[in-house]
Amino acid sequence: MAGAVIVHHHARYKTYPGEVTGFVFFACLIASVGGCIFGYDIGLTAGLTSTESFLILFFPDIYRQQKEQVIKNQYCKFDSQExxxxxxxxxxSAAAASLFxxxxxxxxxxxxxxxxAATAYILGAFLGGVSTTFPVLLTGRILLGVGVGLCIHASPLYISEMAPAQHRGxxxxxxxxxxxxGILSASLTNYWTGKFIGGWGWRVGLAFAAVPGSVIALGSLAIPDTPASLLLRGESEAARLTLQQIRGIGxxxxxxxxxxxxxxxEESKAVTKPxxxxxxxxxxxxxxxFALAIPxxxxxxGINVIMFYAPVLFKTMGFRQDASIVSxxxxGLVNxxxxFVATMTADKVGRRALFLQGxxxxxxxxxLVGTFIGLQFGLSGTGAISEQYAMCIVLFVCVYVAGFAWSWGPMGWLIPSEVYPLAVRSQAQSITVAVNMVFTAFIGQIFLTLLCHLRFGLFYFFGAWVLLMTLFIAVLxxxxxxxxxxxxxxxxxxxWFWREFMVDTSADARGAEMRKRIALEMS
Incomplete structure (x- = not known):
């Protein structure tokens, strides 16, 4: 059966028979749990850094400073580089692992x-849960990072290579x-374990990370490798059988x-130094x-700042401890x-539309968030936040999170995983993950300092970057x-722009000729 042809942007591209089978959905679902471990760590750390018993054990100086110092400036309450x-x-550690x-x-x-990745992550969760000294805690966290780095490299690639083109998004x-x-699960875990008597609930939260890790470890034993990956390793017959299985056709x-x-x-194998x-x-x-720019x-x-430091951020704005975690x-629920909206629409309205709208x-x-905070605290950062203002801030933070969740959130992982040719796909994904992780760490490291110095202007700062990146997407x-x-x-x-930079090499010519020959044979 010959492949069909779809018309898109006045160009003709092939598509192949086969729909989303139960097996391919199961395989992609297992791989997608790699995102859950990443999100869980983002949400869990947000709770840990505002949990008193955790701070007393591992960061006693910071805890003592928080209790002793009376700081009226709402922007600088929690400024700690350590x-x-x-x-x-x-x-x-995730950035370093992604290169390997x-x-x-x-x-x-x-x-x-x-x-x-799952093996390293489970070990890291165990060490974190039983740690009593900072070196053990840090070792566990580094292992968690190794698991995250390997997972967020392999998961998007696996899914893109397994999915039918018409349902890849x-x-x-x-x-x-x-x-x-993962973020939502961590927030709920923080809220639940925060009520444990004796202050040991944070250990449960860290140990729970082993649950999604175990799902990946066991699930990866039940799913096949991708046809493209099998072909790269010379397993052509296994690749053919896997392709038949995941497409559900003859x-x-x-x-x-x-x-x-x-x-x-074959083109990929010809590239000896990718x-x-x-x-x-x-x-x-x-x-x-795009491997560099998208991450x-x-x-x-600014999304990881909001999700990573959500309890601290809301606490800084005057929310009570429980209220900050509830917020x-x-x-997390909005996220x-x-x-889910992006999941249902990415293959219908397209990637660009979601990027631009979001x-x-x-x-x-x-x-609006920056304006509300500025009107309440001004440049001095003094004052108390009213309930009405608090609700307005939470509302527009939710609107912001929703916009991210159907644009830069999913598209930031989808686009890099689908634009690279097989010859350099794995290497380019390493660059994407490494850049993402390095800048996640960098923004996390400087956020509290930026909030203290830029005050409510920090939100304008991130808003200006969102404007720039939206224009980048619209044009390029x-x-x-x-x-x-x-x-x-x-x-x-x-x-219109990138065609001037595309180089037609001999490998491209050989591949184009092979595709042309195959098409003639099947016509």
Missing amino acids: LSLFGSSLFL ASPMARSFGRKWTLFS MLNILFQFMITV IDEVKQEFDDLVAAA WRELLFGGKYKPQLT FFQQLT SVIT VFST GTQMIISQI LPETKCVPLEEVAHVWRKH
Whole structure:
């Protein structure tokens, strides 16, 4: 059965037979749990850094300063570089691990990379739960970071390579959906364990991280590797059988997609030094630009600041301890349900539409949140927040979170995973993850200092960045919805700006000729 043709932006791209089978959904769901461990750590750390018993044990000086100092400036209550560095340590270890994830994923496959990530993560959760000294706590956190770095490298790649092109957006956004589920689960865990008598509830929260880790570890044993990854390792027959299984159709019906995957794998094998080719070869300038820009911009939306420090942020604005955690639970719920909107619409309205709509919503929300805080506290940071103002701030924070959850949240992981050719896909994903983690750590490290110095202007600062990145998307991002991974290169060649940078190498020519020959044989 010959592949159908879809018309998109006045260009013709192939699509292949096969829908979302129960098996491919299960496989993608297991891989997407990698997002859950990332989100859980973001949400859990937010609770830990405002839990008194945790601070007394590991950061007694900070706790004593908080109790002894009477600071009327609402912007500078919780400014501690040591506490910020603790939060950032996970992301720095994740960035380092992501660089090793590329050769691991290429040599051993996406599946076993996920298994290795889960193993490191479970060990880190165990050490965190039983830790009584800071070195043990930090070791556990570094292992958690290794698990996160490997997982968020392999998970989006696995899902994009397993999913049918016409449903790739929906399935890939499961990863971001699981991030939001992880954040919400951590917020609920913080609220629940915060009521434990004796102050040991934080240990339960840290140990619970082993639950999603175990799901990935056991689940990865039950799912196959992707056909593209199998072909890269020379397992062509296994790749063909896997492709038949995940598409739910016969051998003749998968022939066109399989032949295109073989052609892409042969092109990939011809690239003996993918890192040099990606960074210095000049052939992948558009993809490299987005490998760097998307994660960089994603962190400058300010979302991790709000989710990571939600309890601290709301406490700074005058909320009581319980109320601050409840507020973070509310934003977590908004995050989950709004990401579900992106899951249902990404393959219908397209990536660009979600980016542009969500970006506009985030800009307006940031300006309003900054204005409300500025009107209440001014430049001096003195005063108490009223209940009406508190509700307005929470409302517009939720509007902001919703905008992020159906734009830069899911699209920030989807776009990088689908725009790279197979030859450099793993390497480019390592760059994306490393940049994301480094800037997550950087923003987390400087946020409290920025809040203390920029005051309510910090929200205008992030709003200005969101405006810049929205313009970047509007001008430079081509639409990739429903385009097979092996055809995405043609999208760049047809873009008004990027076509000037696309290099047609001999490998491209061989691949194009092979695809042309296959098409003639099947016509």
